[in-house]
Amino acid sequence: MESFLINLLNGLSWGMLLFLISLGLTTVFGVLGILNFAHGSFFMLGAYLCMQIMHIMPSFWSGIILGPLVVALLGVVIERMLLRRVYGRDISFQLLLTFAILLVLDDAVRIIWGPGYHVVEPPALLSGVFTIFTRTYPVYRLFLVIAGPLVGLALWLFFQFSRWGKIIRAAAMDREMAEGIGIRVPLLFTAVFALGTWLAAFGGALAAPHQSLAPSMGERIIIESFIVVVCGGMGSFPGAFAGALILGLFESFGTVFLGSAQMAVPYILLAVVLLIRPYGFFGREV
Amino acid sequence: MQRRFITTLLISMALVSLVLAAPAWSAKTVKVGFVYIMSGPFSAYGQFAKKGAELAVDEINAAGGINGHQVEAYFEDSTGKPDVAIRVLRKLVFQEKVDFLIGLDSSGVANTVVPSIPQMKTPLIITHAATPDVTGKVCNRYVFRISVNLPQNVKAAAMLAAATDAKTWTTIGPDYAFGHQSWEYFEKYLKELKPEMAFLPKADVAFPPFKTTDFNPYINKIMQSGADGVLVSLWGGNLIDFVRQGQEMGFFDGKRQVLMTLGAATEVLSALGDKMPEGLWVGTRYWFLANSSQRNQDFVKAYFDRFNEYPSYNAHGAYGALYTYKAAAEKAGSVDKEKVIDALEGLTVELPVGEITIRPEDHQALSDVSWGQTAAHSNYPIRILNPVKLFKAEDVTPPVAESGCQK
Numbered sequence: 001m002e003s004f005l006i007n008l009l010n011g012l013s014w015g016m017l018l019f020l021i022s023l024g025l026t027t028v029f030g031v032l033g034i035l036n037f038a039h040g041s042f043f044m045l046g047a048y049l050c051m052q053i054m055h056i057m058p059s060f061w062s063g064i065i066l067g068p069l070v071v072a073l074l075g076v077v078i079e080r081m082l083l084r085r086v087y088g089r090d091i092s093f094q095l096l097l098t099f100a101i102l103l104v105l106d107d108a109v110r111i112i113w114g115p116g117y118h119v120v121e122p123p124a125l126l127s128g129v130f131t132i133f134t135r136t137y138p139v140y141r142l143f144l145v146i147a148g149p150l151v152g153l154a155l156w157l158f159f160q161f162s163r164w165g166k167i168i169r170a171a172a173m174d175r176e177m178a179e180g181i182g183i184r185v186p187l188l189f190t191a192v193f194a195l196g197t198w199l200a201a202f203g204g205a206l207a208a209p210h211q212s213l214a215p216s217m218g219e220r221i222i223i224e225s226f227i228v229v230v231c232g233g234m235g236s237f238p239g240a241f242a243g244a245l246i247l248g249l250f251e252s253f254g255t256v257f258l259g260s261a262q263m264a265v266p267y268i269l270l271a272v273v274l275l276i277r278p279y280g281f282f283g284r285e286v
Numbered sequence: 287m288q289r290r291f292i293t294t295l296l297i298s299m300a301l302v303s304l305v306l307a308a309p310a311w312s313a314k315t316v317k318v319g320f321v322y323i324m325s326g327p328f329s330a331y332g333q334f335a336k337k338g339a340e341l342a343v344d345e346i347n348a349a350g351g352i353n354g355h356q357v358e359a360y361f362e363d364s365t366g367k368p369d370v371a372i373r374v375l376r377k378l379v380f381q382e383k384v385d386f387l388i389g390l391d392s393s394g395v396a397n398t399v400v401p402s403i404p405q406m407k408t409p410l411i412i413t414h415a416a417t418p419d420v421t422g423k424v425c426n427r428y429v430f431r432i433s434v435n436l437p438q439n440v441k442a443a444a445m446l447a448a449a450t451d452a453k454t455w456t457t458i459g460p461d462y463a464f465g466h467q468s469w470e471y472f473e474k475y476l477k478e479l480k481p482e483m484a485f486l487p488k489a490d491v492a493f494p495p496f497k498t499t500d501f502n503p504y505i506n507k508i509m510q511s512g513a514d515g516v517l518v519s520l521w522g523g524n525l526i527d528f529v530r531q532g533q534e535m536g537f538f539d540g541k542r543q544v545l546m547t548l549g550a551a552t553e554v555l556s557a558l559g560d561k562m563p564e565g566l567w568v569g570t571r572y573w574f575l576a577n578s579s580q581r582n583q584d585f586v587k588a589y590f591d592r593f594n595e596y597p598s599y600n601a602h603g604a605y606g607a608l609y610t611y612k613a614a615a616e617k618a619g620s621v622d623k624e625k626v627i628d629a630l631e632g633l634t635v636e637l638p639v640g641e642i643t644i645r646p647e648d649h650q651a652l653s654d655v656s657w658g659q660t661a662a663h664s665n666y667p668i669r670i671l672n673p674v675k676l677f678k679a680e681d682v683t684p685p686v687a688e689s690g691c692q693k
Contacts, residue, residue, distance in 0.1 A: 003510050010502040107325065115329035117523055117557040119530070129534055135509070138534035141502075211499040212526040212557060216327040220497040255492075255503035263461065263495045 002133040007252045013141040015248020016148025017207055021221055022228040022240045023152060024199030030235025031172040031192045034083060035091070037098035039200050039225065040218025041105035045071045046201025047208040047217065048109055051120045060123035060209070068201035075197030079190050087189075102218075110215040122209035140209055147206065149241075151199075156237050168192060172235075227266050231273040233283025242281050315358045316351065316621050318343075318611065319378030320604060321371060321389035322414075324363035328522065330553055331391045331414065331600045336361055337593050338601030339388070342608040345588070352612045353621060360384060366391070368398035375399065379406040385621045386411075388607040391600070393417035393436075393464050403428045409627050411610060413603030414571075417463060418471075418689065421650040425691035430630055430649040432610055432642060433603050434571045436464070437471050441682040442655045443517060443545050444475035446567055446675070448483075452515030452543040456486040458504055458528070459519035461493040468519035468547060486513055494524070501528045505535045514542050521548040526557045538563040545569075550658060552598040555668040562660055562669045569657040571599035572639045576656040576674050585638040596668075597638075606637040610644075643679075648691035652679035 025039045049067035054060060078101060086093040121127070122140045129136040159165035171178040171185050179185050203221075211217070228247055232239025247266055254262040273280060320339050322332035343359045351357055360382050362374035371390070378384045387403075387410040390396045396415035403410050404426050412420055412431040416439070421431050447455065455476065459465025473485050490511050492504040505528070508516060520528050525548065532538060548554070549568025574586050574596050585605065589597040597605075610633070615621050618629035631646035642653040658671025 003506060006506050007503060010500065010506070014500050110325065110329060115333050116553055117330065117526055119526065119557050119559075119561075129536070136534065136536040138531075140534075207499075210531075212523045212530075214327045214523050215329065217499075219327075220499065252503050255494075256507055 002135050003256075005132055006135060006137060007256060008249070009137060009141060009145065011249035011252030012245070013144040013248075014252065015245045016144050017203055018221075018224055018228055018248055019148050019241055019244035020151055020206070021200050021203035022225040022232070022244055023155065023237065024196035024203070025225050026229045026232070026235055026237070026240045027155075027199070028193055028196035029229065031168060032083075032087070032189050034087070034094050034193075035098070036196070037095060037222065038078075038101040038105060039196070040220075040222030041102045041109075042071055042075065042197045042200035042218075043204040043207070043221050044109060044213075044216070044218040045074070045105060046204025047120070047213050048113055048118075048204075049201070050205035050208050051118055051213060052113075054120065060121070060126075063120070063208075064202070064205040067205045068198045071201035071204075072194045072198040075194045076190055078197075079193040083193065084186070084189075102222075106216050106218070113213075113215075115215060118213040120208035120213065126209075144206060144210075151202070152237070152241060159237070224266060227270045229280075231269060231280055233280030236280065236282040239280050239282035314355050316353070316355045316386075316615075317358045317360065317382060317384040318386045318388060318608065319360045319362065319375070319382065319384035321362050321364050321374055321378070321387065322600075322604075323366045323391045324361070325365055328366060328391065330522075332363065334553070334598045334600040335389070335391075335413070335604040338589070338597065338603065338605035339608060341589055341592060341601075342605040346608065346612055352615050353619070355621070357608070364390070364392070364395055366395060368395045371395045371399050372402055375402075375406065375410075379408045384408065385623065386611050386626070388413060388604060388611070390415045394462065396420050397424065397463070400424045400426065400429050408623055409630065411607040413607045414600055416571075417467065418684075421648040422690040425648050425689075425693060427627060427693055430644060430651070432607055432637075432644070432651040432653070433599070434653060434655050435650060436467055437475075437684050438655050438679075438682045439547055439569050439571070440468055440471040441475050441684070442657055442677040443547055443567075443569060444472055444479060445677065445682070446545060446657060447472075447476050447515060447517075447543070448479040450515065450543045452513075454484040454486065454513045455515040455517060456491050456508055456511055456513035457517040457519065458492040458494070458501075458508060459517070460521070460524060461495045464521075465493050465519050469517065472517050486511060494520075496524070498524065499527055501531045502535065505532050505537050508542075509535070509537060516542050516544050518544060518546040519548070520546075521551065522554065525549065525551075525554050529554075529558055529563075530561055533561060533563065538566070543567075549660070550656075550671055552596050552668070555660075556595075559668065560662075564660050564662060564669065566660045567657055568660055568671065569655070572597075572602040573599075573656045573658065573671055573674065574602075574638075575670060576658070576676065577638065577640050579636075579638075579640070581636055582638040582640075596666075602638055606639065606642075609637060610635050610642075645683075645686065647686040647693070648689050650683070650689070652683055654679055655682050 028036050046068050049070050050063035053066050054063040126140045126143050171188050228243035232243030250265045254265045322335045324332035343357050347356050364371035390412050391414045393415045400420045401424050409428050413433050416436040418437050457469045476483050494504050546568045550570035613635040614626050614629040618625040634643040640654050642651040644651050655677040658674040660669040661672040663670045
């Protein structure tokens with residue numbers, strides 16, 4: 001029984017982390033129409049900057065608040081100077097550009113912080129363990145299970161009900177019409193890209209106490225977030241939530257029941273979804 | 287008029303540069319190519335190797351070089367992929383015309399690359415890749431290894447395991463050849479020592495994929511399995527994540543014996559700091575405090591003074607390989623590739639790790655293997671090993687007949 005609970009918590013905490021990161025990816029795609037390959041690198045930067053800020057101000061909270069903000073600023077610069085030029089162009093331009101950004105960021109991290117491993121300590125409030133029957137479980141992972149949906153809910157409420165949320169959705173639906181009625185679409189796009197980047201970096205900072213930091217740590221995340229976004233429906237919030245949850249739980253329970261086949265689970269899921277329901281669980285035909 | 291002036295100028299410039307270059311032509315250098323993983327998530331290992339190599343090159347050149355010639359080092363990035371590794375090896379041999387090759391971190395790359403080495407007719411000393419196959423199934427005349435290989439390290443682990451009172455063993459290792467072979471050899475050697483020992487079946491052991499960052503499901507699986515002995519062959523970032531997450535889950539509560547085949551790697555100990563539990567048996571390929579010889583003390587001091595960190599096993603590997611080449615070239619009296627190979631076979635040389643002898647039949651070096659229990663020490667910022675247990679080379683190295691090497 002306790003083993004089941006532990007696996008459940010594992011799946012939920014990993015799923016929620018994946019949800020936050022995939023949310024950034026799906027928002028950027030939904031609004032800007034850009035598939036950002038470098039999303040995983042922003043995740044990595046969020047983790048590294050959190051670590052670096054903690055060297056100056058030894059509080060995890062300062063790291064997790066300031067780090068993603070700095071990365072979001074970088075996102076603004078990248079959007080204005082680079083991504084702007086490939087809007088509306090062939091998708092291969094976007095893929096090449098974002099892939100190039102990924103390579104540059106990965107190597108930049110390696111040059112600045114060195115190739116070795118770094119670790120980040122969880123904050124005192126969230127470190128330590130609690131007991132489930134006879135087993136212990138880290139408090140920090142429970143925090144992840146809660147933090148993910150909270151942030152996701154806040155964003156969903158923003159997009160559904162606030163004025164700015166509606167403006168963004170309008171610009172996403174029909175860019176020319178939105179510009180026609182006076183919405184400054186380019187500025188909006190920059191803001192949304194910064195938001196997407198912030199989400200990735202925030203996910204990275206959240207993940208930092210949980211795993212060691214090394215260059216190219218975004219590699220796995222980007223593949224899994226792509227799978228979540230495709231399975232959930234590109235541009236869909238509930239889709240990202242459902243997709244991440246399912247993937248997290250499958251991976252967690254898969255290690256128990258599937259043995260070495262567990263590695264194939266994300267890809268099998270992707271293949272099945274693409275065959276049965278190509279627009280994803282919650283996707284709409286565009 | 288102007289054309290003649292320019293022609294004269296060009297010809298005199300050419301003559302001058304020929305004259306200036308002449309001294310460089312006459313000074314022959316010994317060229318050594320190093321191939322390690324210099325980029326990506328495992329670039330730490332290439333960086334360590336480069337540091338060890340640079341220290342060796344500077345020391346050797348300051349002492350007069352190899353057979354009187356200065357050493358020139360060329361570093362190439364294998365990126366951990368076999369096709370890239372083959373390409374850079376060929377570049378080193380055919381373009382830079384190196385006299386000797388040193389390198390290879392990844393066992394996967396080594397396995398693929400080693401059969402191509404004889405075509406390049408250049409000797410290669412492997413200093414990190416531990417798969418038994420490169421001095422076994424795919425061994426050949428041109429490939430040597432001076433570092434501790436997988437069977438040697440695992441045999442020492444089996445000997446330690448036999449001395450504990452654990453009755454059922456399981457494993458957690460990376461899901462590729464290294465993890466699976468570590469378990470395979472461990473089972474084999476431990477059964478030989480203690481036939482009544484039990485091992486969990488394939489479905490119950492844990493082989494997380496290499497890119498795993500979340501080990502909780504596997505930790506849970508092992509804790510539920512009822513095994514009281516665990517062989518951990520995870521390494522690098524995987525091991526760091528596993529130890530931290532295992533601590534939180536209560537994995538190290540003393541209910542099970544834990545042996546970590548690569549737990550004493552300095553990059554792991556540095557990253558973990560106090561989070562590495564004390565009293566765990568860990569192994570490595572070179573432990574900087576295991577050997578109290580003057581040779582080792584000089585090496586550790588020189589490395590620390592220059593790089594402000596303790597030498598990892600990969601740094602020692604590259605450093606030791608260059609000194610081994612030097613010894614072989616001196617024994618052969620030349621850097622001719624075939625003569626160096628003949629000199630390497632059966633060569634005994636003193637390295638910081640101790641005295642090693644290269645077995646002529648399979649080109650694997652016989653060197654002592656050190657394991658130790660993790661312990662805190664006020665002089666060092668990382669966990670050190672105390673006590674250190676040294677396993678003699680003869681006790682842990684499989685006989686040639688078992689290696690599968692037929693040259």
